[in-house]
Amino acid sequence: MIQMFSISKTYPSRITVLSDLHLEIQAGEFVFVAGPSGSGKSTLLRILFGAEKPSSGEVIVNGIRLTRPGFKKIHRLRRTMGIISPDFKLLENRNVMENVAFPLEVKGHAPNEIEGKVSGALRRVGLQQREKDSILSLSAGEKQQVVVARALVDDPQLLLADEPTGVLDNRMTEEMMEIFSELHQKGTTIVFATQDTSLVQRYPHRMIPLSAGGRGVVEQSEGV
Amino acid sequence: MLSFLGYAMRRTFRNMRGNLFPNLTAIATIGISLLIFSSFSLIAFNLASLLKVWEEKFEAIAYLKRGISLDEVEELLKRIRQLDGVETVNYISPFDAMAFMEERLGGQKNLLEGIQPAILPSSIEIRLKKDYWGRTKIEEIVSGLEGVPQIEEIQYGQEWIETFSVIVKLARVTQWILGGLLLAAIIFIISNTLQLTISSRKEEIEAMQMSGASPAFIQIPYYMEGFFQGLLGACMAAGLLFLLYQVVLVAITPLMKGWLAGIPILFLPWETIARILLGGMVLGLFGSFLASMRFLRYGR
Ligand SMILES: Nc1ncnc2c1ncn2[C@@H]1O[C@H](COP(=O)(O)OP(=O)(O)OP(=O)(O)O)[C@@H](O)[C@H]1O
Numbered sequence: 001m002i003q004m005f006s007i008s009k010t011y012p013s014r015i016t017v018l019s020d021l022h023l024e025i026q027a028g029e030f031v032f033v034a035g036p037s038g039s040g041k042s043t044l045l046r047i048l049f050g051a052e053k054p055s056s057g058e059v060i061v062n063g064i065r066l067t068r069p070g071f072k073k074i075h076r077l078r079r080t081m082g083i084i085s086p087d088f089k090l091l092e093n094r095n096v097m098e099n100v101a102f103p104l105e106v107k108g109h110a111p112n113e114i115e116g117k118v119s120g121a122l123r124r125v126g127l128q129q130r131e132k133d134s135i136l137s138l139s140a141g142e143k144q145q146v147v148v149a150r151a152l153v154d155d156p157q158l159l160l161a162d163e164p165t166g167v168l169d170n171r172m173t174e175e176m177m178e179i180f181s182e183l184h185q186k187g188t189t190i191v192f193a194t195q196d197t198s199l200v201q202r203y204p205h206r207m208i209p210l211s212a213g214g215r216g217v218v219e220q221s222e223g224v
Numbered sequence: 225m226l227s228f229l230g231y232a233m234r235r236t237f238r239n240m241r242g243n244l245f246p247n248l249t250a251i252a253t254i255g256i257s258l259l260i261f262s263s264f265s266l267i268a269f270n271l272a273s274l275l276k277v278w279e280e281k282f283e284a285i286a287y288l289k290r291g292i293s294l295d296e297v298e299e300l301l302k303r304i305r306q307l308d309g310v311e312t313v314n315y316i317s318p319f320d321a322m323a324f325m326e327e328r329l330g331g332q333k334n335l336l337e338g339i340q341p342a343i344l345p346s347s348i349e350i351r352l353k354k355d356y357w358g359r360t361k362i363e364e365i366v367s368g369l370e371g372v373p374q375i376e377e378i379q380y381g382q383e384w385i386e387t388f389s390v391i392v393k394l395a396r397v398t399q400w401i402l403g404g405l406l407l408a409a410i411i412f413i414i415s416n417t418l419q420l421t422i423s424s425r426k427e428e429i430e431a432m433q434m435s436g437a438s439p440a441f442i443q444i445p446y447y448m449e450g451f452f453q454g455l456l457g458a459c460m461a462a463g464l465l466f467l468l469y470q471v472v473l474v475a476i477t478p479l480m481k482g483w484l485a486g487i488p489i490l491f492l493p494w495e496t497i498a499r500i501l502l503g504g505m506v507l508g509l510f511g512s513f514l515a516s517m518r519f520l521r522y523g524r
């Protein structure tokens with residue numbers, strides 16, 4: 001599903017975030033990307049959904065080579081992905097339902113299909129009662145639930161989640177992990193970036209550790 | 225496809241309503257710019273059609289010496305008729321000339337009271353075939369007739385027409401220079417208004433890009449917005465131009481007396497109006513294209 005060969009990323013500010021990173025993630029895998037703040041977790045995910053270009057190396061996602069010179073089909077790539085990222089904000093002038101429906105609308109799905117998928121996704125995150133509410137009326141945790149609902153509304157093959165549980169309390173984190181496990185069981189490939197080491201320890205998935213200072217991958221451990 | 229167009233339309237109108245004031249300003253500015261341009265077109269068009277009318281009357285007049293017998297006139301007419309390129313030849317007697325002057329002077333013909341037709345010269349009006357219009361041919365004919373003893377003087381309107389056609393050319397050149405400047409201004413205005421709309425929709429555009437909307441899907445409402453601004457501006461220009469034209473007709477026509485009264489003031493032909501509307505649309509599209517190139521790129 002994902003292959004990265006010798007990826008390096010140096011920002012114009014000369015901060016080297018990733019250096020010579022090799023990575024392969026199989027279809028259907030659940031992978032944690034873990035590391036302290038500033039270690040490049042978000043950078044790695046942004047490279048995977050095409051928001052950032054690596055400084056060198058090759059990236060292939062779902063058979064699409066993102067590092068091909070002149071690559072212009074980022075939207076093709078994103079259509080098959082669910083993305084949870086600070087880059088993908090909720091629209092405050094739309095209600096809960098409209099926000100979840102947004103990616104489907106943009107992709108041109110039929111209205112009745114959109115309705116079914118949206119209510120399914122909202123039920124999954126437990127927000128079906130709030131579908132008509134304004135985004136502004138939600139708590140941070142509830143907003144995050146909307147973000148998750150939006151990411152999984154179109155049954156993505158690949159889910160890229162950048163700290164999806166960052167603002168959640170323990171109970172909500174458990175619920176969220178439950179949802180992710182369900183998705184994983186149904187065959188979705190999940191890349192989950194987090195700095196919460198206890199989370200990584202509690203769930204038996206492969207972890208890709210990143211270390212601060214651009215030293216890249218230290219080792220690849222197979223779960224706990 | 226249809227539902228996509230409907231969706232794009234809805235987004236376009238929502239965007240335009242959301243930035244109503246900048247949009248109206250843009251439309252008004254485009255309208256005024258195009259109005260200036262098309263006013264010049266209208267003036268140039270009228271001058272040019274006037275020129276054509278005069279060119280059609282292209283002729284030389286040979287004034288005859290006094291006291292020539294009718295036989296001599298007959299002889300001369302025959303001779304001129306045989307010249308290469310001559311279409312018609314008319315003898316104008318002093319009485320004809322008198323009648324013609326009376327007609328031209330209209331209400332002021334009492335000026336002619338007491339004047340005997342006999343003091344007016346008789347003349348021959350020589351009209352050229354269409355293929356022979358132009359300086360060289362008329363000069364050939366004129367120089368051919370210059371040696372004829374019965375002819376006092378030959379006049380032809382060439383010089384005057386040439387001066388006038390320079391004026392027409394000047395009007396056209398001004399029209400296009402002005403047009404070029406206004407064109408740049410219009411593109412600038414449209415592109416900037418769109419920049420405003422785009423930045424007010426920044427979050428939505430980002431969300432679309434994150435959802436995998438195709439670039440065309442994202443851009444089309446902005447193209448449509450530019451298109452509508454251009455079209456509405458051009459419609460406004462055409463409407464105002466027509467109003468202006470009516471005002472000129474009402475205000476100026478009664479002032480045109482004598483031979484001026486015969487000059488028609490024309491409105492631009494519908495093809496030109498269509499071209500102005502089309503121009504507005506193309507400019508709008510181009511402006512929005514520029515804006516989207518600058519502000520709607522899929523970021524990486
Ligand atoms: N656009 C950018 N320009 C310059 N430097 C950047 C940019 N984005 C990130 N960085 C730098 O790269 C480093 C890694 O950032 P990144 O956001 O990938 O870390 P992270 O692991 O996601 O951290 P966190 O856990 O705090 O979210 C940081 O030092 C950051 O300052």
Ligand SMILES: [Mg+2]
Pocket residue numbers: 041042043162
């Ligand atoms: Mg981060």
